[in-house]
Amino acid sequence: MAKRYGGRFSPDPRNGNVNPVPSAPIRHRLASRPKYVTLAAIPFLFSAFFQDAAGMAGNLAAFGVIASAMWMTTEGLAAEAAYQVRRVARRPAIPRKLFGSVLTGLGLGLGAAEPGSLAGAGLIGATGMVLHWLAFGADPMRDKGMAGVDDFQGERARKMIEDAEGHLAQMRDAILRTGDRWLESRVDRFAATVEDLFDRVRSNPGDLSAARRYMGVYLTGARDATIKFADLYRRTNDPATRASYETFLDDLEKDFSAKSRRMLEGDKTDLDIEISVLRERLAREGVRASEPAQLDAPRTETARFLDGLLTPDRDKAR
Structure with a gap:
């Protein structure tokens, strides 16, 4: 059965737009x-x-x-x-x-x-x-970006992320049954948005409770909807069903992006609070910001000569 080709520079047959670039698979440069x-x-x-x-x-x-x-x-x-x-x-x-x-x-x-x-x-x-x-080469032997992360919270976050990654893998497997490269790239783009939320949770496992609903309930629902859509669309090839599924992915992707932004803004707020508290403590200890250091006068003959050439220009500019 013939299948429409779709790639990075191929137009969308429905609205003429360029297909979204699918996320590249993770592959080591020495994998071959x-x-x-x-x-x-x-x-x-x-x-x-x-x-x-x-x-x-x-x-x-x-x-x-x-x-x-x-x-x-x-x-x-x-x-x-x-x-x-x-x-x-x-x-x-x-x-x-x-x-x-x-x-x-x-x-x-x-x-x-x-x-x-x-x-x-x-x-x-x-x-x-x-x-x-x-x-x-050698295996990575040190954790990266894990300084200050509680081990217990980090382990909980790791297990939750592994389960969520399994849901994403099932979504990708299900959409492959449609044989539509546009839909495959669309699911890949949604997965990239979700993986950004994973990175937020990895860097701050304390946010796991706030993201639990997204990584559990929402992703489970997205997986189930994708499996049902793939089975139905493969049999009917109904454009209305396809449009409904893409709208569903758009709304869900916006929710995940908004959640990632809120988590990032929360981290920034916590940082601002920590900085302000530290400044208040330094002020109570009598520590003040130091004045910018003054440059010493030129000491060598060449330096004094160059400074003499430049000084009149600075005076004129003033």
Whole structure:
């Protein structure tokens, strides 16, 4: 069945407007490297069938361990990419790239192991670990933007955000069934607005109670409405149903944007109060703002000469 193409510069067939740009998927710049390492390990797989039982087992194990290492590394790169794009983020709970490095060294060591050459196999494995670290880097080991955040509140916010992200993922999966790229990009734009609210809650978990209704009830309703719309629109292709759903998304997106702004304004108000209280305390302690420092007169002969040239111009300007 033919499907209308839609992209960044494609016009909307309904009103002639340009499609909204969908949010780009989070992808690490090195995400394509692990598959090449897996391909490079394929000789272990083919050569296994031309050896004795012990050699075949060793080569098959080497390929399997290296493939597992690259899968673990891919997951680590995805976790690092999500960490990098967020203003506030915790370090990954599992250092996947570190585990991938160890598995890579183990796989290379198994592939190179021969009777009487365990030292050489160990050296090759250690070299593989170092090369893995040079190729893919290390895992993030520190939390970002979490200074002053209560651990208990932060854990509650993290769990709530994970549930809300699951609702967004279900919305995206449901809208894919319509086969309409415009609707897919529209849901992506709504998701970007919701993720901005997530960032607010991550940076200040104390706002979780104020955002709980949006991240729970509203997103659950949006997910259920999207699933029902996708099933209905796929069967009927009714323009009125589509327009009603887009209006629903517009209204919901405005509500989420307004909530994010209110939370930001509340944070600014709290900051202003803290600054004013601190100034009052400093004033009671007798601390006053210092006067701007005066520049010393020019001391070198060249400096005095230049100052003499510039002084008449300043006097004339006055």
